[in-house]
Amino acid sequence: MNQVSQEGLIDWAGPIAEGALTTIEIAVLSYAIGLVLGLIGASARLSPWAPLRGLATAYSTAVRAIPELLLLILLYYAGPPALTAIANALGFAGNVTINGFVTAVGVLAFVQGAYMTEVLRGAILAIPGGQLEAANAFGFSPWARFSRIVIPGMLPNAIPGMSNLWLILIKDTALVSVIGFNELFFTIQQAADSTRAQFLFYAAAGVIYLAMTLTSTALFARLERYVRRGQPATEEA
Amino acid sequence: MTSSPNANTAPDTSSSPGATPASAIARPVEARHIVKRFGDLEVLRDVSLQVDEGSVTSIIGASGSGKSTLLRCLNLLERPVQGELTIADEAILFDRNRQGDIIGLDRRQLQRLRARVSMVFQQFNLWPHFTVLGNITEAPMRVQKLSRKHAIRRADHYLERVGMADKRDSYPAFLSGGQQQRVAIARALAMEPRVLLFDEPTSALDPERVSEVLSVIRSLADEGRTMVMVTHEMAFAREVSDQVVFLDQGVVGVAGTPQEVFDNSPNERCRRFVSPAA
Numbered sequence: 131m132n133q134v135s136q137e138g139l140i141d142w143a144g145p146i147a148e149g150a151l152t153t154i155e156i157a158v159l160s161y162a163i164g165l166v167l168g169l170i171g172a173s174a175r176l177s178p179w180a181p182l183r184g185l186a187t188a189y190s191t192a193v194r195a196i197p198e199l200l201l202l203i204l205l206y207y208a209g210p211p212a213l214t215a216i217a218n219a220l221g222f223a224g225n226v227t228i229n230g231f232v233t234a235v236g237v238l239a240f241v242q243g244a245y246m247t248e249v250l251r252g253a254i255l256a257i258p259g260g261q262l263e264a265a266n267a268f269g270f271s272p273w274a275r276f277s278r279i280v281i282p283g284m285l286p287n288a289i290p291g292m293s294n295l296w297l298i299l300i301k302d303t304a305l306v307s308v309i310g311f312n313e314l315f316f317t318i319q320q321a322a323d324s325t326r327a328q329f330l331f332y333a334a335a336g337v338i339y340l341a342m343t344l345t346s347t348a349l350f351a352r353l354e355r356y357v358r359r360g361q362p363a364t365e366e367a
Numbered sequence: 368m369t370s371s372p373n374a375n376t377a378p379d380t381s382s383s384p385g386a387t388p389a390s391a392i393a394r395p396v397e398a399r400h401i402v403k404r405f406g407d408l409e410v411l412r413d414v415s416l417q418v419d420e421g422s423v424t425s426i427i428g429a430s431g432s433g434k435s436t437l438l439r440c441l442n443l444l445e446r447p448v449q450g451e452l453t454i455a456d457e458a459i460l461f462d463r464n465r466q467g468d469i470i471g472l473d474r475r476q477l478q479r480l481r482a483r484v485s486m487v488f489q490q491f492n493l494w495p496h497f498t499v500l501g502n503i504t505e506a507p508m509r510v511q512k513l514s515r516k517h518a519i520r521r522a523d524h525y526l527e528r529v530g531m532a533d534k535r536d537s538y539p540a541f542l543s544g545g546q547q548q549r550v551a552i553a554r555a556l557a558m559e560p561r562v563l564l565f566d567e568p569t570s571a572l573d574p575e576r577v578s579e580v581l582s583v584i585r586s587l588a589d590e591g592r593t594m595v596m597v598t599h600e601m602a603f604a605r606e607v608s609d610q611v612v613f614l615d616q617g618v619v620g621v622a623g624t625p626q627e628v629f630d631n632s633p634n635e636r637c638r639r640f641v642s643p644a645a
Contacts, residue, residue: 260492267442267488268506268558269481278509282496360495360538 139330142321149317150338153303156234156313161299163239165292168246173276175251186247193244199305202237206309209233230311238302245295253288254280285357293350297343314338393420394453395562395593396441396484401450403436410436411447412617418562418610421591425604427628428614429640434597437614438566441595442484443477455483455561482510485555489567491547493539493554499526500535503554511558518557525553529583545576549583556587563587565596601641605629613637 174186193201206228213226228236261283265275307316314335322331396418403411410433418424426434439445440452443459448468452459457480462471493502503522507513513521526532529549539547548568555563568584569577581603588594588607598604604611604625611628613620621627621634629641 258492260488260490261494263444264486264488264492264494267444267481267486269478269510270506271478271509274509278505279494283494285496357496360497360540362540 137321137325138327139334142317142325142331145317146314146321146334146338149312149314150342152231152312153300153314154342156231156238156303156306157296157300159235160238160242161296163235164242164246164295164299167239167243168250171243171247172250172254175247176254190244190247193241194248198237198241198302199308201241202233202305202309205237206230206233209236230306230309233309234303234306234311234313238299238306241302242295242299245298246292249291249295250284250288253284253291256287257283282357286354286361289350289354289357293347293354296346296350300339300342300346394456395420396595397453398437398441399451401437401440401447401452403433403440403445403447410617411440414450414614414617414619416441416612416619416622418593418595421593422609423588423593423607424595424610424612425608426595426597426612426614427599427601427604427640428620432614433617434614435566438486438564438595438597441562441564442481442486443472444486446472454480478510482506482558483561484564485558485560485562486564486566487548487551487555487568489570491539491544491551491571493547493551495539498536498538499531499542499550502539502550503557506554507557521557521559522553525556526550528556529553530579543576544572545579548572548576548580552580552583552587561593563592563594565594565598567597567599569598569600601629613640615640 171186171190174182175190177183177186209228210226213228214224217224217226257280261279262275265279270279303313304315306313307319310316318331318335322328325331394417396416398414398416401411401414401416402409414433414437416424416437426437428434436445440447441454443452446469450469451461457476459480460473460476461469464470494505497505500519500522503525504513504515504518507518507521508515523532523535526535529552531546531549531553534542534546534550539550542550548571552568565584569580572580577600581600584594584596585603585607596604596608606625608625610622611625612622613628613632613634615634615636621632621637628637632638632641
């Protein structure tokens with residue numbers, strides 16, 4: 131790697147585009163899983179059953195307290211031996227290996243889930259009690275109430291926080307580069323090192339991250355308009 | 368107000384109001400010896416109430432007399448501590464502890480019977496993310512498993528009934544309080560319930576909006592629907608009710624015809640409540 135390559139941005143465009151795509155894949159997948167974990171976590175946090183509440187509180191508190199980078203490295207190095215031990219104990223022979231993609235998505239989703247738990251919990255608590263009472267009074271099943279009243283009812287309150295989490299997540303994907311996985315940031319590092327055109331490539335990375343976040347901010351704005359369709363435009367309009 | 372022990376042996380499966388002959392033992396709603404406590408506060412102390420098919424019952428009384436709590440016990444939004452309850456000819460199956468206190472109930476039965484007793488709330492409680500039409504079709508589709516087409520036909524019928532057909536595609540937040548309450552009445556009617564419960568339906572409205580809601584309720588009374596209503600509108604209660612129940616500190620002070628309760632009640636507190644000037 132001592133040789134300075136004469137390649138420029140154009141030559142690296144292919145790998146960088148691939149890296150960017152991988153970044154988006156990691157982000158979308160972790161976000162989706164994190165959203166499911168957050169819904170489960172928030173429901174558990176609001177459960178009348180104390181052990182469930184305790185478990186969800188422990189999850190959201192502990193995960194939010196530990197740096198993502200540490201969790202990522204921890205799971206990447208300690209995950210396979212731990213899973214191997216569990217698998218062997220259950221009678222499956224052999225070694226369990228986790229690839230970088232699964233580790234990345236797993237850790238980021240786990241962390242997202244913890245933050246999402248808190249965002250969704252607050253949003254659910256903000257639903258006027260009368261709306262839930264009306265659902266009860268009409269004989270809704272718990273699932274019908276959750277899917278038809280609670281989720282659409284909390285979304286207007288949750289979208290700003292969810293949008294924030296998404297932006298943070300896109301940027302957190304850069305952490306995945308420490309486990310040597312070929313996402314956008316890792317590819318940029320390689321390009322910068324091999325061409326010595328650090329400023330060019332890191333600036334390009336900045337522009338790409340900016341493009342991703344601006345696009346998603348616009349999408350979230352549309353989503354927010356949609357979930358607030360039943361509310362008269364007031365202070366925010 | 369005597370209760371027949373045979374009330375539950377002949378379930379009436381028809382849901383249309385007024386279909387049962389007056390002589391049959393129909394029990395749209397019957398509450399016996401209901402006790403309700405919030406912590407140490409005893410809100411209802413042995414209240415019994417029988418509602419006849421096709422009748423209008425008004426529950427009146429001062430704030431804190433327990434009238435809303437009684438109404439909310441009738442669809443089990445509040446779970447009584449003691450007592451027995453019959454809804455749509457079916458006795459509620461309570462789990463009780465050794466002292467006879469109610470500690471739980473059958474969720475499936477509860478969901479089924481709640482679909483037969485619809486409530487109109489003081490604060491309307493429409494769902495803001497559904498249009499007017501969506502608010503009305505939601506429960507028939509989710510709870511009664513009606514097809515969308517059938518639910519929409521029903522919704523349009525009842526929207527017409529409450530004079531809100533032109534607002535079917537609006538969202539609730541864009542309607543006045545009176546309009547929202549009329550939509551809420553259509554939402555309750557669309558379940559084609561055996562009994563309609565009204566919890567102070569006009570108390571949250573601007574004065575000029577009260578009459579539009581009262582006239583809808585009056586027209587429902589005129590078509591013979593079974594209704595139980597908590598209200599502060601004394602003149603209205605007197606005009607539409609078959610039975611008036613005056614609750615006082617958690618017990619039934621007086622119950623009877625509007626004349627018995629409003630004109631010459633033997634209960635002094637009731638006399639003072641219905642005509643404070645006298």
